[in-house]
Amino acid sequence: MTPEWRGEVPTLELLNRMVLDALPLGLRSGPVDTFFQRDIYFDSADWTLRRRGVSCRFRIRVDDRRILTLRTIGRWEGGVPLVLPQTFEADVPELEGEQALAGTSDPARRLRSLIDPALLLPRIQFETERRVRHTRAGWFSRGRYDVVYDVVTVRGRQRAQTFQELKLRELARGRPGLDRLARAFQDQYGLRPLLVGKVDRAAALLRELESGALARPARGEREVALVAVEGGSIAMLTESTALTLPVRRGTGEETCREILRTFFGTADGQVRFLGTAPGALTGTRPVLEVWLARVSEARGAGVAGRVQWLPLDELLAAAGSPGLRDPRTLAALTVAARSDVLAEWKRRGEPERGTAPRQTVERRVRLSEFVPRPSAAGVDGAAPEHFLDGDLSLLEFNARVLDLAEDPRVPLLARIRFLSVLSTNLDEFFMVRVDALKRAAATGAGGPAAGAGGLAADEQLDAIGIRVRALLERQARCFTAKCLPALAAHGVRILRWSELAAAQQELLRRYFTEEIFPFITPQAMTRAPGHPFPLIANLRLSLAVVVRDAPGGPMHFAYLKVPETVSRFVKLADESGFVAVEDVIRAQLGLVYPGRFVEEAYAFRVTRGADLELDERHAVSLLQVIEEETKRRPYGAAVRVEIAGEMPEAVRELLLRELQFEEAAASSPPGAGDLYAVDGLLDLGALRELARLPLPELDYPPHHGRAPLEEGRSIFAILAERDVLVHHPYDAFEATVQRLVVEAADDPDVVAIKLTLYRAGGRSEIVDALLRAAGRGREVFVFVELKARFDEERNIEWAKKLEQGGIRVVYGLVELKTHAKTALIVRRERDGIRRYVHIGTGNYNAATAALYTDVGLLSADPELGADLHDLFNELSGSSRPPQTAFRQILVAPTYLAKRLVELIDREAAHARAGRDARIRAKLNGLADPEIITALYRASQAGVDIALVVRGVCTLRPGVVGLSERIRVVSVLGRFLEHARIYHFANGDAAEYYIGSADWRPRNLRQRVEVVTPVRDAACRSRLDAILAAELDDPTAWDLDSDGSYHRRAPAPGGESRSFQERLLGLASATA
Incomplete structure (x- = not known):
């Protein structure tokens, strides 16, 4: 293959000047040869040939030659060709490309073995005006070159556009070398090297032309x-x-x-x-x-x-x-x-x-100051200006997480942890929300929706891209300018390879050889001369490597996945610091590419769409369908490409072009707006490793929740006397909820245990207890929700294990998630059958119960027990949502939303009648337009509304004439606020509720959720204290009407500790 170098020429004027100028480095040439040709690339509507590594070109030359060319890329593994690349080319007599595809030439016959020519369409067409200067060898310059100047015209449906390229073909090696000549052209004319081929450039320009053609008629x-x-x-x-x-x-x-x-x-x-x-x-x-x-x-x-x-x-x-x-x-x-x-x-x-x-x-x-003031008269119309955008609100939540990382009052390792949490949150945001928005924009289904804030999908994507870049800049600045120096002050240094002593480098070379090198498989990052572009793994830190076969030779590009088997931060043997594993790999690339010259390696990371698309109505087995869909998750379309800030434009273009031609990207290919350049380390989610360092003086003090139930007594005896409200992690999960299930499993008087399982996590004492109970002949029923996002595979494993243990398992309801947190214990006692219940806000997961704040009600109330008995009967005996008219509990999706609107409207009626009217709620998210509209009506009627909303909130508080009586507070801290509490003043007959449901459409209309009233006076008093304290938390954030948040500053001389800190102190004192 003839060595060559290609460069982008920005303007036609510059190209024309280059043709007339003397060649660099004293090269001489003869007259300029000029000719023209037209290329038509054929493929099917779904790019079948492209995906198979095949190209089919019909070329028409100005000398009336017509040439049909079929090329296959080939396949290599470990540097060994398994299938060699091949080119089949022939002059053909047919005048049109479609006729040539069906002709008798050798390429046409071979093409028919791959695909029916009738399926092929002209996908890419361009014309090339080519001027060539042939250099002559001199006494001291033995190198001979063709200097090729191309003007390429790409034609869309109604428009055409051009681009220019320079190509240097090395015909004979000698002085000057190809690399030196290319540098001379770059220095003299400001050219940029090209890594993508002319066909890929034409395809990208064609997409832009078609996009512009769609927009042009309107504007x-x-x-x-x-x-x-x-x-x-x-x-x-x-x-x-x-x-x-x-x-x-x-x-x-x-x-x-x-x-x-x-x-x-x-x-x-x-x-x-x-x-x-x-x-x-x-x-x-x-x-x-x-x-x-x-x-x-x-x-x-x-x-x-x-x-x-x-x-x-x-x-x-x-x-x-x-x-x-x-x-x-x-x-x-x-x-x-x-x-x-x-x-x-x-x-x-x-x-x-x-x-x-x-x-x-x-x-x-x-x-x-520039915020629309909506008309109060139109509040029932759910106008877009009444709402904030939910996705942007979620990014605001992540900005508050970053606030904690920037807060010097937070312990250093916790600040590092918050930086890691921000990165993992953004990963999920792109995999789910950005993926959905990109698909909506591509299919035309992304118009503004009521309650969505009035932004169309493409406008939301623009706003998201702007905000995420600002967040990433803040995150990088926080890590490099604040956290790294603080860590170094405590003896924890993150060093670059160049900062290491020779002895340290030698030890790391040995570590690389023994622990990293066996897991590295380099792959070519090009479609020539015989390597299909590799599928880049989702969320895997990777390196794009630039190598040459010899000094001055042509550049080649390779892709390396950083192995997951090693830590991201490699600890130095003398414990003087850490080195990022990608720096270790970069320094040893000579071992990976022996006999070649490594120029540089640039880190990058691809994020792919990962939400599952399930056809539940036609599934024979929901478990099997979900198992199959989770296997497809790694092959979703690329929705974000994080790159090192120093990555050259040519390498960026190569990455982007190849991702655009993946099968998954057919409907929504990634564009320049999906590239996120990062200064410093990529994937700061890996900072979790540093956050776990054994440096207790740099972290929150250890906490062990208290045991609020008397030891030495049966938990059933305690609950027979009174209801118990538990508040995790201040009340230990193991000493309360887990104790209930474990005691039930070991109690010979228990005849049945029924439970909903959403995210059980890793090892689970509760699951072990259920298996023991089933082994002892108890009736055990577990509803395992397989569709818990990103926990599907783990929940499938739990479901299989439970079934193997003799437990009756139901996997889920069609097109609904069961998010309820409920447990029912049926016990035979001296006076008959008695039921004990747990209804909570958090999962049956001891690990998350130590990190999330949740509340739960333990009770032997007969009506609650009868309600849960009816609920579990419906879950086990029907595939439709629960239809029972329950005595106390509120259940979604059937009744909860309707009842919440009734409760809100009842407060409005109280306010109009001059009675005490107040609504308080603690939620993870508030985004349901019907609920928000009801809250606006209540505010206009005179109801005081105070909401603690941790995350997404699309309600606009404090808007005159609409919501001036509504205030929204967000509380973040050491623990993730996860409880859901509702309070309605109801005149002088206040009502309190807790449960699993946020006030979002998915919770109220697409999930099975359970909310229970809390009637015990002591339990209600505790809920009241939680609401009051969080609303007055001196470290909380207040939501403004424009969607921005501002953090409170503690009053001089007043309480400066957060509500979480005060509860931790109280729990420790009473433990």
Whole structure:
């Protein structure tokens, strides 16, 4: 294969100048040869040939030759060719490509062994104008080259666009070498090396053309958005209820300067083109060019009176909020947020720390001032402006997790742990929510929905991309600038390879050889000369390696998965610190590629869509269906590609192009907006290893929950006397809920145990107790929910183990998840059968019970026992949702939502009648439009509403005329707040409830949930204290009407400890 180098030429003007210029390094050439050709690549509608590593090209040359070419990639393993790449080519007499595919030539006959030619369509078409200069060897320059200048025109349905390339073909080796000549062209003309082929570039441009063609009929060909920078702030235009970037129809620098002239009085100034945002598939927005301009302080106020300046960080963090939802603005900010140029200009213009900001007080505005004020009269219409966006609210929750990592009052190892939690949360967010949004945007099903905040799917994706980049920048800064120096001060150092002593490096080489090298399998990251592009594993830290066969030879690219069998942070033998495992591997790549020259290796990590698509109605066995679907999870479409910030553009393009052609990416291929460049270490979820270091002085003090039930007495005797409310982890799970099940399993008077199992975790004392009970002849029934996301495989294992132990197991209801946390113990006693129950908010999992705050009710109430008896009978005897009219418990999806609306409306009626009316609730999430609308009605009627919502909240509090009587608080801390508590004042007859249901559509309408009233006075008093204390927590966050949160500052001289800290102290004192 002829060695060659290819480079991207940014403009046609530059290419034409290069053809006329003298060649670099003193090379001489003869006259320029010019010719033309047209290439048509055929494939099926679902890219069958591409997926098999086959290309089929029909070429028409200007000399009237027609050539049919069929190429196969081949297959290699461990550097050994198993199937060699092959090319079959022939001149053909047919005038059209379709006729040639059905002809008698050798390529056509071979093609028919792969696919029926009738299934093939022209998928990619382009024309090439080629100019070639043939260099001549001199006395001292034996190297001979073809210097090829290509202008490629790609044709879409209605439009065409061109790109330019330079190709250097080495015909004879000698001086200058190919590598030196390529560097000379790069240095002289600013060229960028290309790693993707002409066909892949044409395919990407074709997608852009088609996207623009869809948008063009509605809005014209192109528009220009201007991001004007002054210091660290961005110029925004003020509308009545929104802020927007200046946008104008047109294209290029001329339109950019026209915007400057209109809003800043002059077109002078430094401008830079940042990139383009593709047109909306719905046709609502055309292709958008995004330009950056630096505006001097003298012109910063603008001449139109509408220009306001906001700090860039504040603007990016608020993307998608009620005042910042304009689709063009979001699209432009998405391009700007991933631009290194914007970050560089921002840094240059920022005032020094401690100096006053350049903008005046009169010009300073807050984003919260631009919030739509919805009409109270339309509250029942569920208008989009009544709601915050749920996905952006979830990102706000993760921003609060990052707040804890940045808080110097939090112990250092806990701060490291919060950084890890943020990364794993974002992994799941992309695998589930971003995957769903990308599919919705691709299929056209992503229009704004009531209660979703009014954003279409593509607009949500823009806002998410903007906010996530801001979060990642904060996370990296927190780790490198705050946590790493703090760790080093305590003797824990994360060292780079270059910082190690020679003896330390030698020990790590030995470690690599013995512990890492046996698990490494390098794979070629190219489709030539014989390697299909590998499937990159989901969430696996990987390296893209650049190698050469010889100094100055052509570059090759390889892919290495970092083995999961080793720790992410390798401890040095002298215990002086740690080295990231990818640094160890980088330093030893010479052993992986013997005889080759390793240039560099860049870390990257791919996130794939991972939600399961189950056809439950037609499944013969739900267990088998879920087992099969979980096996497909690693092959989902790529939805995010995290890359090292220093990765060259050429390697980025190669990764992206190949991921776009995966089978899973057919409907929604990843684009440039799915690349997330990270400065520093990738995958900070691995920081959990450092958070587990045995340094108790740097972590929270150990906690062991108290045992609130008397020892030495039967738990059944205790519950026969009174109800017990437990609050984990302050009340030990093992001494309460687990004790109930274990005692029941070992009690000869117990005749039946029934329980719902959602996430049991690893080893489980409760499961062991159930197996013992079944072995002793007790009736044991367990409802195992197989569809608990990302715990499906573990729950399948539990279900099989329980069945093998003689326990009756039901796997789930069709198209519903059973999320209820309920247990029923049936016991034969002296006066007859008696039932004991547990209804809680948390899983039957001792490990999470030590980390989550949950509440649960232990009771022998006959009505509760009868309700759970009826519930379990329905779960075991029917595949439909429970239909029973229960005595006390509220059960979703049948009755709970309706009853909650009735309870809220009842408070509104009390308020209108002048009676005591108040609603308090503690939830993980609030996003159900019907419930929120009812809360708005209650607020307007005069009901005081106070909500503790840990995570997602789409309700907008404090909006005049809509929700000014509603306040929302978020509490985060050492433990994950997980309890659900509802309180309704109901005049002078207050009601309290606990249960498994949040006020979200999935909980109220797509799951089996159980909520129970709490009637015991002591239990109610404890719930009241929890609600009051969390609402007044001095470390909590308050939600503002624009969707942002602000953290409370403890009052001087007042209580500064969080509610969790105070409960921990109380539990320790009474343990």
